[in-house]
Amino acid sequence: MRADDPARQERLRALNLELVLRRLLAAPGSMSRTELASATGLTRPTITRIVEELIAGRLVTETGATSDGRAGRPRMGLQLSRSGPAGLGLDIRTDGLAACVVDLTGSVRHLAFAPFTDPEAPAVLDRLGRMATEAVEAATREGLTVISATLAVPGPTDGGIVRTAPALGWRSVDAGALLEERIGHLGLACAVDNEANLAARGELRAARSHTDGVLDHFVYVSGSLDIGAGIILDGRPLRGSHGWGGELGHVTVDPEGKPCRCGARGCLQTYASLAAILGGETLPEGTTPDAAISAWADAGRPETLAALETAAHALGVALANVLNLLDIDTVLLGGSFALLSSWLISGVQAEVNQRVLSAAWAPITVRPATLGPDAAAIGAAASVIDRIGADPAAWLAAQR
Amino acid sequence: MRADDPARQERLRALNLELVLRRLLAAPGSMSRTELASATGLTRPTITRIVEELIAGRLVTETGATSDGRAGRPRMGLQLSRSGPAGLGLDIRTDGLAACVVDLTGSVRHLAFAPFTDPEAPAVLDRLGRMATEAVEAATREGLTVISATLAVPGPTDGGIVRTAPALGWRSVDAGALLEERIGHLGLACAVDNEANLAARGELRAARSHTDGVLDHFVYVSGSLDIGAGIILDGRPLRGSHGWGGELGHVTVDPEGKPCRCGARGCLQTYASLAAILGGETLPEGTTPDAAISAWADAGRPETLAALETAAHALGVALANVLNLLDIDTVLLGGSFALLSSWLISGVQAEVNQRVLSAAWAPITVRPATLGPDAAAIGAAASVIDRIGADPAAWLAAQR
Incomplete structure (x- = not known):
């Protein structure tokens, strides 16, 4: 392994490219070449060469000369391309x-x-x-x-x-x-x-681009057609050995419970899916299940409120299992559960507080996801x- | 970042040391310097220098000249030190x-x-x-x-x-x-x-040193004083955000079940701990709980067999949750559960087959751990x- 080995030079170039692009991806606005050099520790000529490559590849654009308010030459800003x-x-x-x-x-x-x-x-x-x-x-x-x-x-x-x-x-x-x-x-x-x-990845990105601090460990619960979960641990998606992890909908809430489509009994799905919350009720013409549930709950309809409470407690039991196994302290309710979160959060919180061993010394946060149904x-x-x-x-x- | 930067040289040296030691750690017997050079892609002088350092640090010893059966100089074998x-x-x-x-x-x-x-x-x-x-x-x-x-x-x-x-x-x-x-x-x-x-780490090491193939993803269930789990994913321990993951004993089997010491209800612990299997029975003088349970089960004592069946099904329900969430297909029953595995495996297997979504296309293995109570x-x-x-x-x- 010699320092002038061409494969080695190529690898070094690739690493430096990634380093510079990562800086730009993390920067809220634009950065000058000088700022990039000092932020990455690379020499000015290396930065110049890399920036040329990034511009040619349509990943970066120059924003034109801007003054930084101090004396001297106006600096040339660089930013991620909005037309690449x-x-x-x-x-x-x-x-x-x-x-x-x-x-x-x-x-x-x-x-x-x-x-x-x-x-x-x-x-x-x-x-x-x-x-x-x-x-x-x-x-x-x-x-x-x-x-x-x-x-x-x-x-x-x-x-x-x-x-x-x-x-x-x-x-x-x-x-x-x-x-x-x-x-x-x-x-x-x-x-x-x-x-x-994918929704968990979307939320991870959203958390990083906002100022609400680091969010490196969380469970995103998707209340979509089926209930699923996206798990982020150490800032990365936890996908399991084949990528089939996160099957929260089929976590057992009661082994003797109602039969589930999957063939087992008492899956979370049978308590907290939108179909379970609707309980066979016919939807008003032109409404979606979550809109109907939300309207009925707003109107104080007792069956809907009871079904939401059952769903919240079942969700809490299933989530407590995830938190006990993975030692994660933040839950984001996403998809339809974000819309219904005001009726779900207290029930979920009560169950996780009671069931998660570490909750006694490390409080658990349950809140709606930020991207809504588009996550x-x-x-x-x-x-x-x-x-x-x-x-x-x-x-x-x-x-x- | 210049190629002759001293910090960089130091990092390279550390990486090469690790590379060579890793080869020796993976080798079943001894290796010659020539074999090490070809296995690592490092030059012969680099290998010579690194081996000198490893010998001086008491990590590696020379085994003396051995002939590889071909003509030429006998080779000098290197192996991990048994007195370091x-x-x-x-x-x-x-x-x-x-x-x-x-x-x-x-x-x-x-x-x-x-x-x-x-x-x-x-x-x-x-x-x-x-x-x-x-x-x-x-x-x-x-x-x-x-x-x-x-x-x-x-x-x-x-x-x-x-x-x-x-x-x-x-x-x-x-x-x-x-x-x-x-x-x-x-x-x-x-x-x-x-x-x-730690037991899961021990099992991972044991699996690697044996010929039973790669075991990169598994859940080790510890039936010790309490029930816990060690999770290995992609060949590494999954510890959670603070290292408090794997609390299998407090996974909920039935939310309305018996109260657990932790304050919640229906934890796996209340069905499958040794105390739960013993069911308040007094131990014969001088026996341990697992030895007593094992002896009673061997003798066909109905209460013990029924308690083991209950424990097995509860374990299966809790493990199915782990497997659904983490997409893992191997379960090792360890600690006291290894000793009792002949009474537990079929019940655990039945539950996971029924409850794990991916079991339909990726079969799940449940078997006793190999290191026994010393894991x-x-x-x-x-x-x-x-x-x-x-x-x-x-x-x-x-x-x-």
């Missing part, structure tokens, strides 16, 4: 389908929504294909280049295949390939991942962008 | 106290056991202090140098402090400092960690040695 690569996120959620485009700065540049009634895979994927086309057209008009897509689905996935999505009645659906077929004219690869994992679509789009941030050298090489 | 640094592990378990010394090769060089009756912290720590002294004397007679100690305790820890160990009635006991006081004449630092975490003591001693392997440069520097 972008990610496309697609999501299948309780109340419909969503498509979202996120740029390199993490800003949402396009967000569209369509209700759906037919959960069959071909119908859903046809509609998503059309939404993807519209999203890419909208992004192109803004000067962005969508580089790939990620689809969020309510169930465990394996490569592009949805292993099972009970809420949709899907089993072993190759959603990645089926969607790629439909958007072949766009030339985009399409990854597929669990919606709770998974935003997280899916951001996951595309995150791949550039993780290895900018590979991305730049692919552009040549 | 060693780790001391101490454990507080169901049936008594254990002390164990492990050398750099991972071999157990000393293992002692003492029954105890008084669970008060001073009495336990006095006894452990005497056992530590005897273990260090025994190790010294074999030419080993015990470098530090790790104590395994049945509960969550924080630095050297035991937050709570309900089975012992301990709360906020600074076991690390109290033990260091008692073994002050040995000059050893004493770390404290959860016994299930935590061995894991504790090995954790001392693992610290040398993780940063040999720091260890060598401290020797100077």
Whole structure:
């Protein structure tokens, strides 16, 4: 291993590229080359060369000369490009389908929504294909280049295949390939991942870009079509050995409880899914389940309030298990649970306080997630962008 | 960042040291310098220099000239030292106290056991202090140098402090400092960690040193004084945000179940602890709980068989939650549960097969752990040695 080994030089260059881009990704506004040099410890000539590469690869733009208020030459600001690569996120959620485009700065540049009634895979994927086309057209008009897509689905996935999505009645659906077929004219690869994992990623990003401090460990509970969880530990998604972790909906609340679609009994799903909270009640024409539950609870309807209390306690029991096993002290209620959080939080909090061993000396926070129902679509789009941030050298090489 | 930067050279040296030691740690027998060079990609002069450092630091010894059966110079074998640094592990378990010394090769060089009756912290720590002294004397007679100690305790820890160990009635006991006081004449630092975490580490090491293949993801269930779990994901212990993860004993099996010592209801503990299986039965004079249960089950005593079946199903329900959340497919029953495994496995297997969503396409294995009741003591001693392997440069520097 000699210092002038070409493979070694290449690796060093890749690391330095990543270092500089990471600084820019973390900076709220623009930075000068001098600031970048002092923040990274790299020499000024190295910075100049790297910045050239980043500009040529459309990852960074110059903001023009700005004065820093002191004497001397005005500095030339650098910032992440708002007209460079972008990610496309697609999501299948309780109340419909969503498509979202996120740029390199993490800003949402396009967000569209369509209700759906037919959960069959071909119908859903046809509609998503059309939404993807519209999203890419909208992004192109803004000067962005969508580089790939990620689809969020309510169930465990394996490569592009949805292993099972009970809420949709899907089993072993190759959603990645089926969607790629439909958007072949766009030339985009399409990854597929669990919606709770992607929503948790979205929330992690949102927490980092806001000033509410570090949020390195949390459980994101997705109250979407099915109940799932995305777990963030040490600032990274905990995916399990195959990526099938976070099946909170099938955590047992009562082993002798009601039968669940999965074949077991007493799963959280049977207490706290929107269907369980509705309890067979017919929805008023044109409303979604969460809107109906929310309206009935607002109106003080006793059956709805009782069902919400049951759901909250069951959620608390299941979450206490997660917290006891993983030693995490923050719970974000997302999806429909964010909308219903005012009726859920106290029940969940009571159960976790009583059941989590460490709650006696390390208080547990239960609060609504910040991104609302769009968390998974935003997280899916951001996951595309995150791949550039993780290895900018590979991305730049692919552009040549 | 220049290639001749001294800090950089130092980092490179540390990485190369680690690389070489890791190769030797993974090798079943001895390796020559030439083999090390080709296995690590380092030059022959670099290997020669590193080996010199490792020999001087007593981490590696030369085995003398051996012929590899081919023509030419006989090669000089290198192997991990069996008379260098060693780790001391101490454990507080169901049936008594254990002390164990492990050398750099991972071999157990000393293992002692003492029954105890008084669970008060001073009495336990006095006894452990005497056992530590005897273990260090025994190790010294074999030419080993015990470098530090790790104590395994049945509960969550924080630095050297035991937050709570309900089975012992301990709360906020600074076991690390109290033990260091008692073994002050040995000059050893004493770390404290959860016994299930340490036992899982021990099992991970055992799996790697055997030929039964890779075991990168598993849940180790400790049926010791209390029920705990050590979780290994991607070959590393999953400790949670403060290291308090794995509280399997307080996973809820039935929210309306029997009250638990922790203040909640229906914890796994209330169904599957040895006390729960014994059900208030008086132990025959001189037997331990697990030996008594095992003897009664062998004799076909109906109450014992029924209690074991209840325990197995409760364990299965709690473990299914872990597997659903973490996407792990192997369960090792350890501690007393290893001894009782023939009465537990089928019930546990039935519950996890029914309740784990991915079991339909990825079968789950439930089997007894391999190290038996000594897993935590061995894991504790090995954790001392693992610290040398993780940063040999720091260890060598401290020797100077």
